[in-house]
Amino acid sequence: MRTLNDFDFKNKKAIIRVDFNVPLDENFKVTDATRIEAAKPTIDAILAQGGNVILMSHLGRPKGIEEKYSLQHILAKTSEILGVPVQFVSNCVGTEANTAAANLKPGEVLLLENLRFHSEEEAGDAAFAKELASLGDIYVNDAFGTAHRAHASTTIIAQFFPKDKCFGLLLAKEIESLNKVLKNSEKPVTAVLGGSKVSSKITVIENILDKVDHMIIGGGMTFTFVKALGGKIGNSICEDDKMELALEILKLAKEKGVQIHLPVDVVAADAFSNDAATQIVAVDKIPDGWQGLDAGPKSLEKIKEVILASKTILWNGPLGVFELENFANGTIALGNFIAEATAKGAFSLVGGGDSVAAVKQFGLENKVSYVSTGGGAMLEMLEGRVLPGIAAILD
């Protein structure tokens, strides 16, 4: 795996694909700069060697040129985080970009305008990728969040750097962390899969059954399994058309010697609301008119036991409707169990938009081993797919 360490960036122009797709408020101020901060180590390392840096990213989903998606909005924040002035060019290709890139001196940073102002970016257009490529000497991909897309700047561009291409520090760390779970894992390995639907996680579940010893299933997808097993789930969320699949998973898990842990009890509510009346009931005896919205105490006890005995833990998806305070307990408890196991030496990887949000919200970010930055990209890797952005560098 070629990384920054395999190159000397002195007097070289590094063109780096970063993921600066950050949230902005109504005044176009960055509300969460995590993604910019995450790319800083790579940028710093190249600048420290006497290289210069051309940053390219997308922001949002513009249809053509849309001012509200201009990367100009994040320029000040990027300068602040990097601690150096950052130059900006209002088109990622063309004369202006060529001149700005050519005039860059060692230690300088240039941010290109939103790649997606050109439809060629998402189309993976080779001529557009070649134009981008002409700006730099070495291509660095540090954008895990888009590594599962074969776009011009994430994948196609790599072919114009047959040798001079590598992973940035962030992307290398993402790959390494996922490999610690999927390939070189220390046993016992436990995956916790929560969230709302079986359908969105099914391929992940099937793929990782070969790699884990325990699988904890929680959140809304529980009820598809419970109903398929003949339980009463009241008004809980359920995908009836996935019940057969749920039974197949349970059978497959048994064949592979994977222990599946479904909740035994839940916090049931009489409405999908923070003000709803609640009661703790057995997961398979939920009264009509009630729905399971969080893991119950007995379930959490079992989960704790499994997590604390694990050496490798993967967590994707909340155990309940954690956005509502009264149903966040299970997700918070799980986060704390994982933090405790990590403190005792387990390797823990948290990924997926909602679990990452939960970990941040509950202040557990620094108590797990790694928080993945790419939701969709991480899920695709867990599904066992080779991401085009990663393959293009390994090529």
Ligand code: AMP
């Ligand atoms: P996903 O995007 O599939 O990972 O699902 C995340 C969402 O699942 C969160 O917004 C949670 O509120 C929701 N969720 C978790 N548990 C439940 C549940 N028991 N019933 C309904 N939704 C749930």
